[in-house]
Amino acid sequence: MAHGSDTRLIVLSGMSGGGKTVALRALEDLEFYCVDNLPAALMPQLVAAISEGRGPHTRIAVGVDVRNRSADLERMPGVLSHLAGEGVKIDLVFLDTRDDVLIKRYSETRRRHPLSTEGLSLQDAIALERKLLRPLSAIADRVIDSSDLNVHQLRRLIATEFGLAGGEMTVLFESFAFKRGLPADADFVFDARCLPNPHWDPKLRPLSGKDAPVREYLESQPLVGQFLADIERMLDTWLPRFESEDRSYVTVSIGCTGGRHRSVYLAERLAERFRSSHRQVLTFHRELE
Template sequence: MVNPVSTNDPTLPHDQPDPNAVHLVVLTGMSGGGKTVALRALEDLEFYCVDNLPSGLLPQLVQSVRQDGGGRRRRIAVGVDVRNRGEDFEHMPLVLSELADAGVHVHLVFIDCRDDVLIKRFSETRRRHPLARRGVSLADAIAEERRLLRPLVGIAEKVIDSSDLNVHQLRRMIATGYAAATEGLTLMFQSFAFRRGLPLDSDFVFDARCLPNPHWQPKLRPLSGKDAPVRDFLEADPMVSEYFADTARWLDAWLPRFEQDDRSYVTISVGCTGGRHRSVYLVERLSRHFRAKREGVLTFHRELE
C-alpha cells in the first residue's frame, strides 16, 4: 500500500536513485495552482510526461515504459485534474497502491492554492475554469473542484501551497525535489539581468557584461539570445567564443567534484545588463554543451519568462 504523508513542507523527497526503478510522479491539484508549470519542470528533467491521462491507463503506461524504455524513459510524470472523469479520482488511490505494490516508486503531489489567489489568477489571465458553466460562479466552481479532488489530497505524498510562489519558484521547487530521480548531478543554467539583482539561489555566477552588447544594434534590440541574428552577431567576435570555452572548461573540471560530494543539484547563473542577449546566448550554448554529456540539464531565463 501507498503510505504518503500530507504536508505543507515544500521540500520534496530525495531518494537514492536506482537506475532500474520506475519513478511515477502524479501531479494533481487546483486549476490555476501551477500543475502545468510543475509538469514542464519534470519534462525538463527528461521525465516522460503525459497530461490528463485516465487513471485506468496508468498501469498500461508503466508496463509500456518497463518493456520498451530504459534510463531516462523510466521516469514518468502524469498530470491529473478535473478534466478527468469524476470516477478517476475515486479509483486513483487503488491504482497507485497496486503500482506501488508492483515495485513502482509512486509520488503523488497535490498543488494547492488559496481561493482568493485562484480567483485573482483566473481574473488576471481571463482563463475559464474547467468547471465554470453558465450560471456557475468562479467561487462555486473552485468549491466543486475541491470536493472532487478530496480523495487525492488525502493520500498525497506532498501538498504544495503555491499561493505565495511565482511560477519560477514553483518550477525550481519541483525540479530540485525530483532531481534525485535522475542519474547524476542536475544542472540549472539560468540567465539574469544584473540591474534586477543577483539570483539568490546561485551556486556560481558568471558576468558576461564584458562582451559586445547586441542591445546597441537597433535591429537586434527587440530580439533575444535565442534568435539567430543575435547568435551570429555574438559569434562574430572571437572574445565571445573564448569566454564560452573558458567557462565550459572550468565547469567541466569542477562539476565532477560536486558529484563526488553527493550534490544532486547545482545552479549556474550567467548575467548581463538586461538579461536578454549575452546571458541568454551563453546559457543556451552551455546547456547544449552539457546536454551532450549528461542528463538533467535545465535552462531558465529569468527576464524572458
C-alpha cells in the first residue's frame, strides 16, 4: 500500500551515549510521532498505522540502536528500501561520537553500556557496538559527530540543520540555574529569582516545575502570573521582528536559583502559550536533563 507523498520517516541511530535520546526528544517537541528501539519488522506496520491516523502530513521518528538484535540491524536496510519504494520520505541519521568522549561520558554518568551485560569491558563494548551498527552507518543519509556538542547544541542542530523547521522559525524555551552559569546561546534571558520559591516548602523541594503541586503553588502567586504576562507581551512584540529578519531559531532562557522549579514552570507555560502561534516550539530543562 503506497503512502502519501508527505509521509516522512526519520530513523535515528548511533553510538550509545551519542545523543540519540536527546535528538528523539527534539523531534517529539516538533510533533513527530516518536518510537524508540523498534524492531525492523514492525516499522512498515508502524508507518502504515500512523499515516492512516494522522492524515496526509505524517511525521514519524524511530530510534534504532544496539539494543536491537544483530539480525534485526542487518535487516533494517532492506526494510527502509521497501518503505522508500512505497513513497515514504526517509532520512537515516547516525549520531557518531569519538571513543574517548564516550568513555568519559559513561564515567561521568556511571551508566552501564548496553553491551556490558555480556561481560565486556567498556572499550570492548564500544568496539563491538561500532561493528554491529556498521550496516546502518554505511547507508546513513547524514552522520552527526556529537563529540563536541552539548545537549543544547544537539537539539538546535536537529531543529535547524536537517530541514525540520520547514521554513518557520523555531523557538526554544530553556530553563537553567544561575549558579551554573548563563546558557551560551541565549537570545533572551529572564531572571525568575525574584519570584516565590517552592524550594522552601519541604513537600515541593524534591519535585520540579513539571509536577502538578509545584504548578499549583506557582499559579497561586500573583507575582508569578504578572511575570509570565510581561514576558509574553515582550515576546509577542519582538518574535515577529526576529522572524522578519529570517532568523531560523530563537532561544528564550529563564533562570532561577536551582533551575528546577520556577524556571521550569515558566518555560513550560511559555511553550504552551506560543505553540498556538508557532508550529516549531521546543523546551529544554538544562538542570533536569
